[in-house]
Amino acid sequence: MILTFAGGHLVNPDEGSSDSDALAVLELLAREAPSSRFDELLRTARQQFLPRERLRRLERAVRLALDVRATAEQRRRREAGLAALVDTTHDLSSHTDDLDGLLHVITSHARRLLNLDMAYVSLRLPGGGSYVHKSDGETTALSVGLELGRGFGLGEYAQSKQAPFWTSDYLADERFPHSPDIDEVVSSEGLHAVLAVPLIHSGAATGALYGASREIRHFTPDEVSLMRSLAVLSASAIEATRRRARIETALAEAQSESVRCTSALARMDRLAATRKRLMDLVLEGGALHDVTSAAAQALGGTLVLWDAEGRTLAAAGELPQLDAASVVRALVDSHAAGAPVTVGGEGLPGVWATHVTTGVEAPGALLFRRPGTPCAEPPTETPSEPLSEEDKGLLCATAQTLALVLLLGHSAGAAAGPARDECLEELLAGTPRSPRRLAERLRRLGIDPTGRHLVLIVRPEGGKQGESAAWASSYAYRHGGLKTVRGDCLVLLIPGTDASAAASAAAGELSPLLGHPVSVGAAGPTAELSSVGKVYQEARRCLDTLVALGRTGGTAAPGDLGFLGLLLSDDHDADAFVTAALGPVLDYDSGRSTELVRTLEAYFTAGGSPTRAAQHLHVHTNTVARRLDRITELLGPHWQEPAQALEIQLALRVRRAQRAVYRRPRTTEHTQADREA
Template identity: 30%
Template sequence: MSTDLRALTEMIIADHPVSEGDLRRAARGLGAETTSVLVDARARLDRLRARDRELSVLMSSLRELAEVRDLQPLLQKLVDRAHELMGTDLTYLSEYDEETDELFVRANRGALSANMRELRVPAGVGLASQVVRTRAPQWTAAYDVGSFPHDSEVTAAVRAEQMRSILGVPLIASERVLGVLFAADRSTHGFSTEQIALLTAFANQGAVILQTARLLAAEREAAARAEAASAEAERRAAAMEASASLHEQLTRLVLAGEGSDAIARVLADALGRPVAIADRELGALATSDEEAAAWWTAGRLSPGVLAAVEASRGTARWVDVGDGEVLGLVAAMAGRTLLGVLLVGGEPLDEVQRRTIERGAQSHALVTMQNDAVADAEERVRGELVADLVSERDDWASLRRRAQQRGVDLTGLWTPVLAVGWEQQRWNLTRALTGLDQRWLVAQHDAGVIALVPGELDPLDLAGRVHGRLAEAGDRGLVVVGGTHPVEQVPGEVVDVTALSRMLPGVGVADAGVAARDYAPYLALFGANGHRARAFARGLLAPLLEWDAAHRSDLVATLHAYLAQNASITRSADVLFVHANTVKQRLERITELLGPEWRRPEQQFRLGIAVQLLRMSETDM
């Protein structure tokens, strides 16, 4: 049978698959050696065509990959194209971290489980580390976990994916290992030289593209950071300019003599936030709106705000509050002296805005110090006037002229009020009394502070009112109010109230508001020596006091009732809520202790004074 050479030639160069059996049958009639040469030629042609197709797919894939700019999508496309190129069950890419010598799975195709997502491969573990270390392809036909240093998570991922045949090639660009590209099957087989070469070629080109994408990403990131930094710089410059402008405005307010209300209003308008200013005692001094005014409840700030005030006092810097509506505050300080607090609400502030608030607090401190200086000067002038009024160191015509220069009319009636024994400093007492009524003439006097109050007033009512106001701060002391007289008689009244203020603490009256008229007899008897009055009462009533202390009786109270009821036993019993016979028995005991002379009118007069002195005292003598 002759061979059809034309048909045989077409079969050898055909572009479709031809089996070796078909080819040998077509070459029947030719020698065995010739037939073998033809079969080898067809096989080489098939391999060349396959290589051409692979290269074509490779180039097409690389052109597609070169168009991807974002890093993570690029990693996934690298894996997808390698998966199509190799035709394996599973393909994945691990990115290499030079600092930690670790690999991280960034993308995969064909995975069955979630173990492969972001899998971390520690340094020196598995086939991947061998690829990095050797910088060359590594493969195995039957992967055995025990053949490599292993990690529990990596082992779990390999077993979950049932990987057996694994080929890994490095991604190298500019002499740096960027990662490892893997192709794996779930069956056991070897990898041909062509497969290894193909994946290596793909990885080499992919590494260049990956490095380029990384550089572009780094450049974009740097550009974004530079743009953000530029925008931040512009924002800060604008904020600094606005802050400087606001500082100039605050300075003008201070120089113009504006008060804290103007400071709070300007800051609130500039910052778009509620602002309030507290005074030295942390009471509301100025508020920008109703929201800021509501930060005080019953006249007091919350405990959280008070704690922040204490924290800011040491630095005069911004302190976050985080309590209710108050965002933060700054204490306005002059040295170690608290002059007030600037409080801010609303959204958080940046650093420039916080420094602006601190400048606002400084402006408030300057305004307060300026007002204090004016007030101090006024107080000194008025204090000198008051000192001359109460001491008559100048003639009355001159005193009236000086008073008129200060806008004070000395005509009418005046009442002296003396505050002594208070723990707060005298200048605080001076401010407190001046704050009750601007018409009062207030100055430091003797051991306390005296106020000359115009108008016809009830001394006892005035004493209670002043004492109550001064005691609101939790302090305790004595307020003595003299009689109401024309100004020319005030010096004599001041002498009496001063003497009485020295005498009353000696008999135990140290925290009260009293009228001098109620204690005039004792002042006449004992002068300013309260201790002598106390010793007089104690010495005269000592037998009764000792008996009462030892027997829990009421002889002193009975004596007081008996003398107050004009020696009436019946009325005394009614006042004491006891039987008349009980009063008689107690009077007999008093006679035993004091002697029968106590019933004499002169002795009863002295006993009556002693009992009254005793009852004036807040503590037992």
């Protein structure tokens, strides 16, 4: 009997054909035939009623062949798994700078290694328990961020035992404690088989790697071992990523600290430089205003110095209206704390106060405010930034410097007061000592005998003669001048060239201090100290003129009084008067050969009529109009108003008289009149 099986070999029923059976099995094994082909071989042999011993040997050969094939298949799966692990290691090493990217690589490779439906990673929390950090293959948004809780689920069990743990059907398995939140996610995802492998680094579990299938599945030892190998690699990679993140964070913090230290060092250098500058100002004889302005510029805000009675001694900018009671409370707090404090009250955003103590007077207040950011709607200002420690230190240093200036002025003014009064009285009386001895005496008092000086006569309009005299002593000392008292007036001799500006500055400092107006007459400058008495008389006439004109509380120098100043002046400087009234027009005519001065004369002669002025000049009316427009640009928009017009007409008359008296030749250069017409 001849038997043909699917492999194409002939199987004889004789005893001697058992070798053929083995060859047939080997051929199927070599061709990697499916199990059904081996079953077909056995089924055919049984149908042919082979001898029992031969059939037994054939069955044994088939079993051995299937075992060999299973072993080979297992080896191939292991090799494939190891190759996949090598690829995974390569991918893990390229994502150590990003934890999320690393966990995504881990979960995606876990799914491919074991042909899973879902994979996810949980990491332990500092206080215990863990949470799902990353997942792959999920169909809902419930998994990522889920806190697994302490003692619940496969992951906690695997981490506590530091060994893999799996179940073929999670919800039906009662071997471990269940959590409602975890069960809800498992149910929502439709998961059954779940494998949890601990992530262990340095002997401690840092989380767990999970693989899950949506079918009931029994994980083989090889699959569990492969998942555990992936977990070992993942734990090292996760720890390396975390360590790198910690290093980068520490590096960033170190860089930030370096920037902060550099910035603090720069601020300290700035503070030291500003303190040196303030001290240099004091040593150079700087006044309160000089120190206040320099400090305000360094601090970037408004700085105001008050005395004990709330009067402004020096200011750089303006502050909002302050409540005196709030300032007093702030001064008390500042003195107790030894540092600047904020001033309370409504509408005072960012106003700081620190005490200024000299030891010989009641404490004053140094107030500071840094502007905030303007707001468009409503048009208000946001509160300013809090002061840094460096700014507070600079504010305290400024308060100490101002106290030193006050103390020096008080001490020096009081000590040198009699000598200064005596010296100035001699100069005013016109009976000084020899020029050489006078120069030596002035130098000892800190006065430059070769400089140009002004005379100021200050009359307080509200009494308080004692306070005024004390202020005058300090003011004269701070400005390198002399002071004396004559009747109800203070007389100051100070260096300078602008009498009008000096009068305004003195009144601006003394009037707030006394709390009432101050009238100041000034004259000069003079470079000859022998003529101080003459300049004093001129300043006196300016002060008397202010009173006569009803301008009590004002300031005036000869240049401020116009033609009255010309009449009151001892030297009758007519040229200066003409220049003050007509200077821009004269310069314009001289530089461009125009006839604006002649046009002015014709205009005033014609009673302010451009038409009649044009007839007098023999030019077109439009030419006169253009010339008048140019004069307006040069002299200002108010030159035709009565006061200024009178000054201009007087200047024109003085100039005409000068030209007639001194027979000054008239310029006969060609003009632009024709072109203007």
